Amino acid sequence: MKTTTRLLLIACLSMPLLAACNKQEEKTAAVAEAPLAAPTTNDSAAWDTYLTKVVTQKIEGATNVYLYTLPDPAGADFQGEYDRQLEKAQGDVARGGVEGTLLAFGSQNSAKSADLAIASFAQAQPGTMKGVRVMFIGAQADADRVKAAVEPSGAKFEFVEAK
Template structure:
């Protein structure tokens, strides 16, 4: 009988401690929000790819489909023109085929002016209003923002510029 009484007393004393632990757990946030990445200051393709993915993840609100990501390496990269030509062909084909409402299209590169040229060229044959409801991100220098914005506006995209300093 003494053992049973001691166990009951111990349980009664331990119960408030368990309740306090649960309150502390409830007060802790479920997920830690990471700070946005900063644009790479080098031409490292892996760093740029990670940065582009981070920016896209932070801009997925309202996006219902798989995003389209276009990355162009630095102009110093061997066979840069080959990369540029292939990416232009791919982006142009994707845009002419049609991007459905609710999707996101993102362009980023350490060579902002060349990426701007690529965006402008790939949107040249897109029908006016054909991309209404599609989000578009351009990651580049502010000097390229206005010309990209003017080139994509007729397509009807929801354009957002993100400066990479």
């Protein structure tokens, strides 16, 4: 009888905790799906944070994630950073795709990000990126250019409008 009473008491005391956990999970899910607003400045740190949050919201099923970002094009070392990101992205694409990989491209300058993505896939062999998702975060006007460059590789193209 004492054991039964104790188990009932523990169960009764645990119910509010379980209810609170469920409410917290619901709040977390709602926050994770909340629409994000792109920064209105060219602050690279703000853009990196925004792009990371976008990728995090869309990460479903990805086991490897690569995010290629660019600094403000008016910055002192923009070309050097662009060249380093391009070299890394081209190397990643040249190795071929591993199922579950997500390659994401984005920055405060959609056209430059599109150029980076397109150049990254310029030498990709047809069908070598099957099972890979390529996400472009930018303007609709640039998305079609990136999609045309990515699709021959066999990767699944995804577009997220930066707004």
